[in-house]
């Protein structure tokens with residue numbers, strides 16, 4: 178059987194089991210609503226546009242935060258790849274920071290920026306920057322010395338060498354860094370919204386939960402999961418595969 | 428003299444922090460248009476020597492001069508072909524060949540030049556392929572075109588056909604000989620194959636190992652094309668073998 182049909186079958190069975198359990202009252206409808214109710218909550222949310230506005234709001238923050246994270250991460254990554262002193266100091270600190278979930282910064286961020294969008298965007302930036310920086314560093318450090326030697330015999334050096342050889346040679350790591358930065362930022366965004374203000378998917382999730390609307394809670398969770406896997410599999414993994422092939426890594 | 432190498436020495440620190448002499452008092456010179464092979468067992472410092480001529484590695488002492496200019500840095504007057512093609516995988520074949528001349532020529536001229544050299548190595552049809560889409564022998568021909576497109580006066584080749592199968596290698600020998608005849612480049616060609624060196628070059632410089640020194644410098648006077656003079660080639664081969672034998676024994680005794 179093909180992967181895609183296996184997947185469809187699996188989800189069909191899962192939803193079937195879920196419907197069955199709800200119909201036979203294996204669990205309380207209040208705590209774990211049936212698929213029909215979840216679907217209805219999603220449908221209403223889309224029809225009255227609230228979920229659409231949430232999506233737009235969340236994506237706007239993600240776009241701002243992630244762009245800044247990618248640019249900042251690239252800059253830091255280049256610096257720590259090129260300077261040993263920077264690597265020994267900033268590089269070591271990045272490793273430590275990387276192991277702290279960025280949501281941990283939220284209390285501080287709320288004090289600094291207030292309970293608003295800026296605090297959430299700050300968390301998103303922190304989520305993506307470090308992993309991007311570390312991947313850029315790895316990419317630049319792992320450029321084949323042969324490429325650099327060959328380029329130098331062709332009169333390339335300094336900035337030209339960086340722009341035309343080192344940077345393009347690091348593209349596979351840049352793509353991986355971006356994919357991980359996206360994943361971390363996306364999680365940070367949801368956590369940040371959940372704990373601060375709206376509009377946004379995370380905020381609606383908490384709002385629904387406060388009002389006991391479990392159908393909407395599960396609906397929003399499904400949206401978050403679906404978006405996460407679509408971006409990861411349909412966009413990043415595809416780019417990663419193409420790049421790996423072109424760059425002769427497979 | 429076109430190329431003069433004078434009392435070149437190169438020392439490296441081993442991982443155990445001991446100084447090891449890789450090249451010792453290497454001196455030789457080359458006329459313009461000469462095809463010189465440097466032959467020696469592996470590890471004798473051939474790549475190091477070529478790298479110093481290219482300006483990629485500094486010497487410990489001694490000098491390299493090309494047309495009277497002291498070599499310190501790499502430059503486009505010296506094209507280099509490595510054992511591995513070293514093509515940039517993110518560029519197409521023609522973009523790779525354009526790489527060294529991109530800055531000094533208009534897009535159109537650069538394209539024309541690159542196409543000319545791709546024609547010379549008979550790869551025009553593959554201009555828009557990516558390196559991973561063509562065979563190892565073709566990749567090495569692209570690398571040769573990429574070195575020639577800068578119009579260097581000196582072409583440095585470090586065992587360029589070492590990783591290829593016998594048949595491909597023979598075909599590339601013929602092509603290289605034609606290119607050399609047509610472009611009149613001075614070529615320094617590194618190899619550890621006696622046959623290859625006799626087949627291609629005007630002169631064979633035989634190196635010994637530990638430290639790397641020049642054992643002898645043999646002029647090859649066999650008329651070209653040399654396939655027609657098999658006996659003379661075989662005679663020379665055994666003559667060079669005598670020089671190399673003791674060196675190879677030295678390497679073997681060291682390894683066992």
Ligand SMILES: Nc1ncnc2c1ncn2[C@@H]1O[C@H](COP(=O)(O)OP(=O)(O)O)[C@@H](O)[C@H]1O
Nearest residue numbers: 439440441449468469470471472473474475476
């Ligand atoms: N950067 C380096 N640092 C230390 N030792 C080196 C370095 N480059 C080459 N060597 C040593 O120099 C010797 C000669 O190497 P090489 O020039 O590659 O020989 P060949 O090309 O004849 O096989 C080897 O023993 C090698 O280990």
Ligand SMILES: [Mg+2]
Nearest residue numbers: 473474475585
């Ligand atoms: Mg070598």
